[in-house]
Amino acid sequence: MKYLCVSLCFLVLLQFQSVSSQNNADVPPRGWNSYASFSWIISEQEFLDNAVELAKRLLSVGYEYAVVDAFWFRSLDDGSDTIDEWGRPWPDPKRWPSSVNGVGFKAVADQVHRLGLKFGIHIHGGISQRAVARKTRILDSSTGKAYNIGGEEWHADRIQSEPCAYAPTFLKVNTSVEAGQVFFKSLIDLYVSWGVDFVKLDCVFGENINLDTISTVSEILEENDQRQVLLSVSPGVGATEVMARQVSGLVNMYRVTPNNWDQWSIVVERFAIARDFAAAGLIGAAGLKGNSWPDLDILPFGWLTEQDVKQGPHRNCNLSPIEQRTQMTLFAMAKSPIMFGGDLRNVNPELQDLLADGLLLQINQNSSDNTALILPEPNDPTLPTWLASYGNGVFYVAIFNLNDDPRTVKFDIPFLGSHLPAGRSFSTCADGNDYYHPDFELVDNKIEPEIPGHDCSLFVMTSCS
Template identity: 50%
Template sequence: MKIFEFIALCFFFSLSFYMVFSGSVPVTESEQASLPPRGWNSYDSFCWTISEEEFLQSAEIISNRLRPHGYEYVVVDYLWYRRKVPGAYVDSLGFDVIDEWGRVIPDPDRWPSSRGGKGFSEVAKKVHAIGLKFGIHVMKGISTQAVNANTPILDTSKGGAYEKSGRQWRAQDIGIKEKACPWMPHGFMRVNTKLEAGRAFLRSLYKQYAAWGVDFVKHDCVFGDDLDIDEISYVSEVLKELDRPIVYSLSPGTSVTPAMAKDVHGLVNMYRITGDDWDSWGDVVGHFNVTRDFSSANMIGAKGLGGKSWPDLDMLPLGWLTDQGLNEGPHRTCNLTLDEQRTQITLWAMAKSPLMFGGDVRKLDDTTYKLITNPTVLEINHFSSNNMEFPYIIGTKETTRKNTVISPHPSEVGTSNKRVLGLTSCKYSKANSWSIEALDQDLEKICWKGGLGNEYEEPLCLHKRNFLDDETIFKQQYQGKLRLLSTEEMEFCLDASSKQKLTSRKYKNSFSVCSRDANQMWELNNNGALMNSYSGLCATVSSLEANTVSGGVRSWIATGRRGEIYVAFFNLNAKRTVISAKLSDLTKAVHGKNVKTGTCKCREVWTEKDMGVLKETISMEVEMHGSALLVLNC
């Protein structure tokens, strides 16, 4: 071997060793999603309009600039099968490209290599050739367009049309029209998985994805308050049987609770626990309580499909972006301040959420690049452990210099009597708290008796709405079910799923104009659970305090793989705030560590400040909406 070849080989192995053990790339393991997946998704920058040329340009840049930092998935988000022509938009009907079996296939005008029945196979080959993995977004069930065309169903075991009981089964036999996706009702509807023909259709979809070379599937409108546990379970079963591993991700995730996630985490590798996250401060703030709850429930890195599963906080909307629902590509910069961006990625790292960058990498500025490739952030995201919210902190207004407490110590926290309706798994014991109360011989109301810590508080009650005279067929379809009216707005019914994709700062469970909709149909079971006909989830009531964060300070803590301690301070206030914690309180959260005065050196990541040896407290002045990321070596 020539000397320069030997030197080059040594350099390659040295670089690979550094990248693995610095946290830049994931350690290869046999189990699937052994670490939180990391990559890029086209949605935040292109909405649904991305072309093959734009996608492959982006993939090439990601391979060169982000792959060394562990970003390995490139994902085409939704509507890659929709023709980009006048009249086509998110919920339009009749513009999708489908094959003879009713399966959506890439729009050949935007994805020219798909012509001739090739699908995404050529794109996937090019992605794999540059060291990346290829992903796609898919919707629930079957398209309305396929149902209207009544296409036959492919029997993958025989290679022809699915036939049973002496007849050929078609799309109209398996589509459940009353269970269309609420935010895309003209697009897709649930498939009847109780029918073998329904299962055959789903099997044909995912076998096709595997044949194309897909490595990652983002499955939408099947989770959160759109939960379809039957479809998720069957898809998971099909994925286990395929010749290639496919990371399975669920989206969106509004109203998700740990109780609900316990039903699916073993079937998937990622699942969204919030609604769509965009570049607004309200969206960032909306993630703090839900991440706390999932950490407390030990869901971070729990068992998943063929490996592990990860609660997903959604894409990082940083850099060059577009706007939600537009028929155009990226055109503006991120609305978050730099401090707010640091807060977002710090929380994502501490909560070990998958890091899926959403900005246009063709215009990746240095500030955004340094943010998403920060070595400490990436190290924490992949290799830290015991990640949890750390409540033992004090926040004081910096402007007053008078130690005015903004966020109290846990022992001083009070309670709130305000309430909000939500959805959860019907297996959750607290869901069994509804009962009927008679108003008179003709009227009844259904009331929540679970209690929120105030025995004198009036129960939350909903009024039953009777079927109207012209709703005979609807009444027969939903025999024994009921609609529930707000006690204040009698013309509005409780709606279990929104008609649009809402952001994480909003709550989808609300009252809307009463309609003939499965989302508004409820059944009170004998055990006191109020179950929704669309999702099979049950209504619950919680305090408003448990669902919102308006201000104050928060903190997370985690342990590094080399024994270091990571502490993140978050200032959610609109003023600069000093955040402090006692070293003795750190010991309560760090397993096997006794954090003593004078034994810990500390540095802050974002300011690169060396804080020296800590004494009794750790304290940092944090900008409005900003964060401090502290690394302690004790």
């Protein structure tokens, strides 16, 4: 579906530019993540095929990261973890044949970079049980030799801690001892040498928060001057604003939700979470060498798999096109990072248009004062509203209907304008049209749309003062 620009929306779109950040995550990062379509079993060819499609379809509108998600080091044959002599995860050679002979992900990263993209990997905030069982030595990357104190070498079993809650084959690393910090330094140095631009550090946030590990990895990346590397942390189960304040200055993205799958009930749950983190003033806060963003997780649209299964993409998204548009609109208004999760080799024109929608990406990238509120009529939390400003008297108003049946809402411009910070409030707008429903428009400074179930209205308000 091609959405029609209405009123002065066209002028706003002309100002939209897609550019790679000069610093880490100056704007919410965009890209593709393999998990929702391939679970943990993706192969080198499948990944590179998707990277080619990402560059062809979405790079021009800012989707620049191609990210391999969890367990790229795990064998499909026996489930064992592939590690090097220093206990560091290494790509499974059967799935990633170019990784042999000490190459690692370097060849894959080089191909991704030639496409104009950036390369990302998922890692666990710990050490493999296989390394612990083998008592692998710890590499001191400053010397290129085994780490030792007073002539005594340290091994993996001496830095282990408790298991990761959801990936028990990985054990947390004790970073209170120098050997634990040295292990993470060797790990990050290896991945930077491969050409990694994005690290998704898992098992360290939410109810699994491990501030010591996040701080250690962040400090290593802060001191890294070889390449610009974005740091994302997860999972987001049980994440709170207090936790976010602890990590936002150390990272660039932090998950604030459980895994995002294609169920309407999950879409609904995201609204309250996004509201709370926006209210805490955390959108676009200072982060690692740039900014940081509350992350609502992958967008599970298109051709997908199931969670944690040993099967690639085999089914269509369960959300309707309207429900997908509703979720995409929330991600835009909340300024969440946008990581598409479907198989890019199988994207229909309607989904392509949604992912590349100029107005939504403009809001996601360049809007400010992003605020969630409840309209006084009918004062219903199942009709959440988001407000954002753009400048030059342009404002965006998104009204969502989380119910199954149509609902009518009423609002006037002075009420909306009063929810912006002092100096940016407004009380009147000369024009306002619904981007999705052109029949809905501003009349006498008021709007009264009837919004279908699971749908939303997105008003572009212009000449406001």
